[in-house]
Amino acid sequence: MKYLIICIAMIGLLTSSCRLDSFLYNPDELEEYKFDAYEGDTRFKLDNSYSIDDNLIDLFTLESGGEEIYAVYVGDQNRIATDTVILYCHGNAAHMDAYWPRTKLLANLGHKNRYGVMTLDYQGYGKSTGTPTEDGLYEDVDACMKWLESKGLTSDRLIIYGFSMGTAPATELTANPRTLTPSKLVLEAPFASGDFLTQDIGKLSMPASFFNNLKIDNAEEIKKVKQPFLWLHGVNDDFVGIHHGEAVIKNYSGSQLTVLRVAGAEHSTVPPVLGFDYYSQAILEFVEN
Amino acid sequence: MKYIFWGAIAYVLLSLTACNTTRFVKPLAKKQVAVGVDFGGPLIDFVGAKIPVPFSSITTGYGIDSTLTAFAGFHTTAIAFGTVQLDLGVVKELYRSRKAYIPSISVAPVVNMMLDGFDGNFRAYPQVDVNFYWQYWKDKPHYFYVSVNSWFDFYPKVYTTLPTNIYQPAFALGHTFENKKMRYTLEAKYMGVNENSGGSPVVYNGIGGKGSFGVYLSIFRKF
Numbered sequence: 001m002k003y004l005i006i007c008i009a010m011i012g013l014l015t016s017s018c019r020l021d022s023f024l025y026n027p028d029e030l031e032e033y034k035f036d037a038y039e040g041d042t043r044f045k046l047d048n049s050y051s052i053d054d055n056l057i058d059l060f061t062l063e064s065g066g067e068e069i070y071a072v073y074v075g076d077q078n079r080i081a082t083d084t085v086i087l088y089c090h091g092n093a094a095h096m097d098a099y100w101p102r103t104k105l106l107a108n109l110g111h112k113n114r115y116g117v118m119t120l121d122y123q124g125y126g127k128s129t130g131t132p133t134e135d136g137l138y139e140d141v142d143a144c145m146k147w148l149e150s151k152g153l154t155s156d157r158l159i160i161y162g163f164s165m166g167t168a169p170a171t172e173l174t175a176n177p178r179t180l181t182p183s184k185l186v187l188e189a190p191f192a193s194g195d196f197l198t199q200d201i202g203k204l205s206m207p208a209s210f211f212n213n214l215k216i217d218n219a220e221e222i223k224k225v226k227q228p229f230l231w232l233h234g235v236n237d238d239f240v241g242i243h244h245g246e247a248v249i250k251n252y253s254g255s256q257l258t259v260l261r262v263a264g265a266e267h268s269t270v271p272p273v274l275g276f277d278y279y280s281q282a283i284l285e286f287v288e289n
Numbered sequence: 290m291k292y293i294f295w296g297a298i299a300y301v302l303l304s305l306t307a308c309n310t311t312r313f314v315k316p317l318a319k320k321q322v323a324v325g326v327d328f329g330g331p332l333i334d335f336v337g338a339k340i341p342v343p344f345s346s347i348t349t350g351y352g353i354d355s356t357l358t359a360f361a362g363f364h365t366t367a368i369a370f371g372t373v374q375l376d377l378g379v380v381k382e383l384y385r386s387r388k389a390y391i392p393s394i395s396v397a398p399v400v401n402m403m404l405d406g407f408d409g410n411f412r413a414y415p416q417v418d419v420n421f422y423w424q425y426w427k428d429k430p431h432y433f434y435v436s437v438n439s440w441f442d443f444y445p446k447v448y449t450t451l452p453t454n455i456y457q458p459a460f461a462l463g464h465t466f467e468n469k470k471m472r473y474t475l476e477a478k479y480m481g482v483n484e485n486s487g488g489s490p491v492v493y494n495g496i497g498g499k500g501s502f503g504v505y506l507s508i509f510r511k512f
Contacts, residue, residue, distance in 0.1 A: 195447040203457070203481050205444035209408035210372045219447075 021212045024165065025132035027125040028094045033059055033070070038097035043268040046276070050104045056113060064143035067123045067130035071144055072096060074107045075116030081152025084287060086159045087182070088119040089141055089166030091268075095126030099163075105271060106161065109284040120144050134168070134214055138178075141169040145179040153180065159287055161186040164240060164267065168216045171248075175224035184286065185225055188232040189267055191240045192247040193217040200241065219247045228256035230286045234265030234273065258286055311436045311461050311476065312360050313380040314395060314420040317352035317511070323472065324349045325509030327362070348507070356382040367403070376401040378416070392421035392434075401440075415441045430467040436460070438480075458482055463505075472509040477502065 028040075035057065058073045075085075086106050090099040096119055107117045122140045123130030130136065141160075148158065160182040162170025167190035174185045191197055194208030194216055208214060222229070229252055233245035242261065249257060260282060265273035274282070317323055327346045350360035359379045367374035378399030386393045397418040404411045422434035440457040463476030481500040 193447060199446045203454075204412075204414070204440075205442050205446045206403070206412060207405070207408070207410045209410045210367075210403060210405045210412075211370050213407060 021214055026093045027132060030095050030126045034097055035100050042098050042101050044101055044272040046101045046104055050108050052104055062143045062147055065136055065139040069128040069140050070126055071120040073118045074103060080116060084157045085116040085153055086161055087144055088117055089162040089170045091164035091166055096121050109280050118144055137169045138172055141173055142178045149180055155181040156183045158182045159184045163188045167218055171218045171221045175221040184228045186230045188270055189237055189240050190218050190245055190248050192219040192244040219251050222248050222252045226254040229254055230258040232260045232270050234270050235261055235263050237267045239267040311418055312348055312362055313350055313358050314422050314434045316356055316358040316380055316382050317350055319352050319355045321352040322512040323509045325507050327507045329505035371407055372403055372405045374403045389425045392423050395420045433464040435462050470511055474507045476505045
C-alpha cells in the first residue's frame with residue numbers, strides 16, 4: 001500500500017509539472033528597442049519610403065496584470081480622438097523590433113503616416129516584464145485599448161489586426177470585448193484552435209487537453225464576430241497551414257468577409273509575396289470601405 | 290517563430306499511431322511473466338537530423354497458456370504531460386509452424402486508453418495486430434517478424450476541414466533475440482500510411498508525403 005501511495009504521488013507530481021502551454025510562446029528579451037536599427041530577423045525589409053519620423057514614434061509602458069508592458073504608438077497622438085487607429089498584435093516570436101517593418105507598412109497605408117498604429121510586447125516579450133500566458137495576452141491587448149480609449153478613441157474607429165499567435169487576442173477581444181469593441185478584424189495566418197492543431201499534427205482525434213491547458217479557439221470565437229473580417233493566409237504556410245484559416249472563416253457569419261489566399265506565401269511572408277503595394281492597397285480598401 | 294514550437298513536437302510524442310514496438314508477437318510460455326521497457330518513435334526532422342521521437346513505455350505480460358498471453362503497457366512519456374495512457378490486450382497464437390520458412394501466425398486485439406488529468410477527456414482506440422513470425426534457427430528461440438497493425442479512430446475531429454481516417458494501418462518489420470531470461474527486439478515501422486505528413490511544423494519521414502517511418506527498441510526480462 002505504501003508503494004502504491006508513493007507511486008500515485010509521483011504520478012501526481014509529474015502530471016502537474018510538464019504541460020505544454022509555455023511552448024506556444026517564443027519571446028526574446030531586449031535591453032533596448034532599436035526599431036529601424038534592429039539587425040535581427042524581421043523576415044523582410046522596407047526601403048526608406050516607409051520610414052517613420054522619430055517624433056511620430058512614442059515608446060511607453062502600460063500596467064497589465066500587475067506587470068509593466070511596453071507599447072509603441074506610431075503617428076500623431078492628437079488624431080487618436082478623431083481618426084482610425086490600427087492595433088497590431090504580433091506573433092509568438094521575439095518582440096516588437098522583429099515586427100517593426102509590419103508596423104511601418106500599416107502606418108503608411110495609402111500615404112505617408114496615414115494611420116495611427118499601436119503595437120505592444122506581451123508580458124515576457126522584449127522589455128515587458130512577467131511571463132507570457134494566455135490570459136496575459138488578452139490583458140495586455142486590452143491594456144492598449146484602455147490607453148487608446150483614454151486618448152479619445154471610440155470603438156467605431158478601432159481596427160484590430162492579429163498575426164499568427166496574435167490572432168488569439170485579436171479574435172478574443174473582438175468576440176468578447178472588454179474595453180473597446182473593434183469595428184473591424186484582420187487575421188493573418190490564424191490558427192484554428194488547440195484541438196485543431198493537436199489533431200492536425202497527431203492525426204488522431206485527441207483533444208489538446210491531453211497536452212496543455214490552452215483554451216484558445218479562434219474558430220469557435222469567430223462565430224460571435226459580426227464585424228467586417230479580412231483573412232490573409234499564405235497557401236504554402238507550413239507552420240500554421242491554410243486549412244487552419246479555412247476552419248476559421250467557415251464559422252464566420254458576420255457582415256463582410258474578405259479573403260486573400262496568397263499563392264507562394266509561407267507563414268511570415270504574406271506581405272512581401274503579395275507585394276508591399278498590393279498588400280497595402282488590400283488593407284487600405286478593407287479599412288476604408 | 291518556427292522551430293521553437295516544441296509543443297508541436299511534443300504533441301507527436303503521444304499522437305501518432307503505434308507508438309511502441311508490437312508488444313507481443315509470440316506468446317509467452319504458460320504462467321511465464323515478462324516485464325520490459327520500450328523506446329523509440331516516428332522519425333522526424335530535428336535540428337538538421339532525423340531522430341526517433343523518444344517515446345517510452347513499460348510493459349508487462351502473463352502467459353495464460355502456451356498460446357495466449359495477456360499484456361498491459363503503461364506510457365511513461367504520456368504521464369509526464371498529464372495524460373494517463375494505458376494499453377491492454379491479448380495475443381493469441383493461431384498457427385504454430387514447424388518449419389523455418391513457414392511463418393507462425395498470431396493475432397492481438399488491443400485497446401489503447403488515454404485520460405487527461407485536467408479536463409478529464411477520455412479516448413479509447415481499438416487496435417488489432419496480425420503477426421507473422423519466423424523462428425528460423427532450429428533450437429534457438431530467435432525470430433523475425435512482420436506485423437500489420439490496425440488502429441481504429443471512431444471519434445470525430447474538430448471542424449470538418451480536418452480529414453478523419455477511421456482506419457489507420459501501420460506495418461512493422463522486426464527481429465527478436467531471446468534467451469532464457471531476456472528478450473531484445475528491434476523494430477522498424479511505417480505508420481500513418483494514409484495520413485498526409487506535410488503542412489504542419491513537424492516534418493515526418495514517410496513515403497511521398499504520407500506517413501512516417503519509426504524505429505523502436507524493447508528489452509524484456511522474463512520470470
